Amino acid sequence: MDGIVSIPKRTLERLPVYYRVLTQCLAEGMEYISSGELGEKAGFDNAQVRKDLNHIWSGGRPGLGYEIIKLAECLGDFLGLNNSTDAVLAGAGRLGTALAGYPGFGEYGLNIVAVFDSDPEKIGGYVAGIPILPAAKLPDLIRRLGVRLGIITVPGEAAQEVADAMIAAGIRAIWNFTPVRLQVPKDVLVRNEDLAASLATLSYYLRQHSLTKEGGPACGGAAAESS
Amino acid sequence: MDGIVSIPKRTLERLPVYYRVLTQCLAEGMEYISSGELGEKAGFDNAQVRKDLNHIWSGGRPGLGYEIIKLAECLGDFLGLNNSTDAVLAGAGRLGTALAGYPGFGEYGLNIVAVFDSDPEKIGGYVAGIPILPAAKLPDLIRRLGVRLGIITVPGEAAQEVADAMIAAGIRAIWNFTPVRLQVPKDVLVRNEDLAASLATLSYYLRQHSLTKEGGPACGGAAAESS
DNA sequence: TAGATTGTTAATCGATTAACAATC
DNA sequence: TAGATTGTTAATCGATTAACAATC
Numbered sequence: 001m002d003g004i005v006s007i008p009k010r011t012l013e014r015l016p017v018y019y020r021v022l023t024q025c026l027a028e029g030m031e032y033i034s035s036g037e038l039g040e041k042a043g044f045d046n047a048q049v050r051k052d053l054n055h056i057w058s059g060g061r062p063g064l065g066y067e068i069i070k071l072a073e074c075l076g077d078f079l080g081l082n083n084s085t086d087a088v089l090a091g092a093g094r095l096g097t098a099l100a101g102y103p104g105f106g107e108y109g110l111n112i113v114a115v116f117d118s119d120p121e122k123i124g125g126y127v128a129g130i131p132i133l134p135a136a137k138l139p140d141l142i143r144r145l146g147v148r149l150g151i152i153t154v155p156g157e158a159a160q161e162v163a164d165a166m167i168a169a170g171i172r173a174i175w176n177f178t179p180v181r182l183q184v185p186k187d188v189l190v191r192n193e194d195l196a197a198s199l200a201t202l203s204y205y206l207r208q209h210s211l212t213k214e215g216g217p218a219c220g221g222a223a224a225e226s227s
Numbered sequence: 228m229d230g231i232v233s234i235p236k237r238t239l240e241r242l243p244v245y246y247r248v249l250t251q252c253l254a255e256g257m258e259y260i261s262s263g264e265l266g267e268k269a270g271f272d273n274a275q276v277r278k279d280l281n282h283i284w285s286g287g288r289p290g291l292g293y294e295i296i297k298l299a300e301c302l303g304d305f306l307g308l309n310n311s312t313d314a315v316l317a318g319a320g321r322l323g324t325a326l327a328g329y330p331g332f333g334e335y336g337l338n339i340v341a342v343f344d345s346d347p348e349k350i351g352g353y354v355a356g357i358p359i360l361p362a363a364k365l366p367d368l369i370r371r372l373g374v375r376l377g378i379i380t381v382p383g384e385a386a387q388e389v390a391d392a393m394i395a396a397g398i399r400a401i402w403n404f405t406p407v408r409l410q411v412p413k414d415v416l417v418r419n420e421d422l423a424a425s426l427a428t429l430s431y432y433l434r435q436h437s438l439t440k441e442g443g444p445a446c447g448g449a450a451a452e453s454s
Numbered sequence: 455t456a457g458a459t460t461g462t463t464a465a466t467c468g469a470t471t472a473a474c475a476a477t478c
Numbered sequence: 479t480a481g482a483t484t485g486t487t488a489a490t491c492g493a494t495t496a497a498c499a500a501t502c
Contacts, residue, residue, distance in 0.1 A: 010469065012431055016423035020406055034483060043408050046483095047471055054485065062484040063478040085430045094325035101321055104406055108423045109430065148433050172436060173429045179247055179331055181270050189432045191425050196243035196335045198418050202400045203312045203336065204239055205416045206375050209399060237493065261459060273459095274495055281461065289460035290502040 011052045015075055016108065017042045018052070022072040034065035084111040086147045087175075090162045091154035092117040092132050095177060099153060101128035112151070114141055118158075135162075142169035151175045152182075163190075238279045242302060243335065244269045245279070249299040261292035311338040313374045314402075317389045318381035319344040319359050322404060326380060328355035339378070341368055345385075362389075366396035375399040383407045390417075 021041045025033055035049040057074045060066045089100055092115050100115055115127050118135045125132045150166040152159055159178040173189040176182055182190050248268045252260055262276040284301045287293045316323055319342050327342055342354050345362045352359045377393040379386055386405040400416040403409055409417050
């Protein structure tokens with residue numbers, strides 16, 4: 001099947017970063033930007049930038065760089081920043097509330113149509129203008145509106161159950177903010193927003209540094225203490 | 228310098244996932260687990276699992292698998308789940324509040340010692356038992372307590388400024404929840420929790436599928452419409 | 455013993471970086 | 479024209495997967 005270009009996963013994740021830098025540059029009145037400068041601001045290699053951008057646009061001009069306004073528009077189109085993606089969110093706790101109210105989402109084309117919760121106290125209320133509905137209504141609403149993206153911010157114990165209900169109702173992709181590894185059919189995409197994994201990276205780095213730089217005590221570090 | 232084993236970044240991010248699956252298994256009364264079963268529950272290949280685990284422990288028994296309680300303990304030690312990492316959090320908005328109150332952090336060895344904000348209304352209050360202090364006190368507290376990890380959940384406009392102040396005071400690693408790309412010295416580690424990148428992955432997948440499976444309209448998709 | 459599963463080496467795969475002719 | 483920067487190919491790097499002898 002033609003016309004659909006497959007973009008490497010890693011590239012896909014960098015595109016929104018480029019977009020953000022470009023809008024910033026536009027606001028500062030810049031007209032053109034080179035792969036080198038864009039890379040510096042975004043935190044990637046200049047060759048990387050050129051390669052990434054060429055997946056979606058080959059309009060760069062040798063000796064000059066990329067016309068910012070055109071490139072930004074092209075990126076915006078590609079990322080679907082106009083026609084937004086509908087989603088439902090399950091779990092009106094602290095994190096769910098924070099996400100539902102996050103202004104960045106609208107910018108990036110996400111439209112949360114409903115929030116679900118099982119707490120009768122919360123049901124009937126609103127989060128950032130979005131109605132909180134009882135969990136029982138989730139399947140029906142997903143089907144009626146043809147929603148395909150589900151966001152899960154319920155407590156871990158309930159996560160699998162919610163995911164099952166969502167999938168049965170037609171959800172095709174899940175954004176999972178719980179630490180539970182969801183079991184899903186292979187045609188459903190799960191994106192785990194894994195805070196524990198991030199934290200592991202950070203604290204490992206800090207530990208390595210306190211060991212290397214100061215020889216401090218810390219935990220005892222790495223595989224030195226295996227067995 | 229010996230004794231410090233360098234673990235591949237990707238492996239490092241998978242370790243907390245193994246840990247979580249293992250505690251779950253322990254709770255269910257299991258004693259041993261094979262790389263195959265662990266992989267299935269965690270969502271990774273069995274060879275991957277063996278390779279990852281061997282970085283930190285080679286105690287698996289052929290024909291039997293890994294003794295769960297020992298492996299979990301070993302992982303816990305490695306991830307520093309006992310001796311916790313102190314951190315400060317800047318930005319007591321919705322997301323900051325949600326993170327400060329997230330119970331999973333304590334589990335994973337993170338200890339937020341103070342929350343900073345510039346809103347006089349919030350200062351003097353508490354989030355999940357953590358005091359909210361004025362931004363002006365940030366440098367002093369970081370220095371006094373020797374905190375090396377900073378979490379940033381302020382509005383994008385203020386992010387760079389906050390990062391600068393943190394770094395000047397001694398912060399060595401930053402967990403950045405804003406979409407801004409922070410400019411930092413190369414010996415400071417920044418981990419961007421990039422929601423826009425995640426969203427891009429998800430909505431690209433959904434778009435691809437609606438095009439492939441149904442040939443639906445959607446946005447027009449991919450590079451077909453370059454130029 | 456026979457069956458299962460490890461630890462590890464080799465093969466494959468994908469992503470990043472370097473290099474450079476083409477071109478504004 | 480001379481200088482800068484692109485698009486793209488080739489070289490490098492790191493991570494994943496396959497395979498299998500060793501061993502419980």
